[in-house]
Amino acid sequence: MDRRDPSERVVMEKKPTNTYPAAREHVDRQIAQIQALLARHASKHAADTSNWGYPGDLAHVTEILDDAIEFLGGTREVAVT
Numbered sequence: 001m002d003r004r005d006p007s008e009r010v011v012m013e014k015k016p017t018n019t020y021p022a023a024r025e026h027v028d029r030q031i032a033q034i035q036a037l038l039a040r041h042a043s044k045h046a047a048d049t050s051n052w053g054y055p056g057d058l059a060h061v062t063e064i065l066d067d068a069i070e071f072l073g074g075t076r077e078v079a080v081t
Helices: 016-047 053-071
Strands: none
Touching: 016 053
């Protein structure tokens, strides 16, 4: 089930050529939002460097992004230790 508000979903039109550009713009906005959130997350980590929760958060995000990369035809990167 899609938990997003209907206004946040990409409207599927009759032809893929009409839908793809809007879907791509939506993905680009999401990537920009992720970058902004990562910057904010880094600031929180800088203020509390002994908290293992922040590296754990990024490990989880890495797993999610690996899934997206693999879905799009890429390969998973070697884990950072």
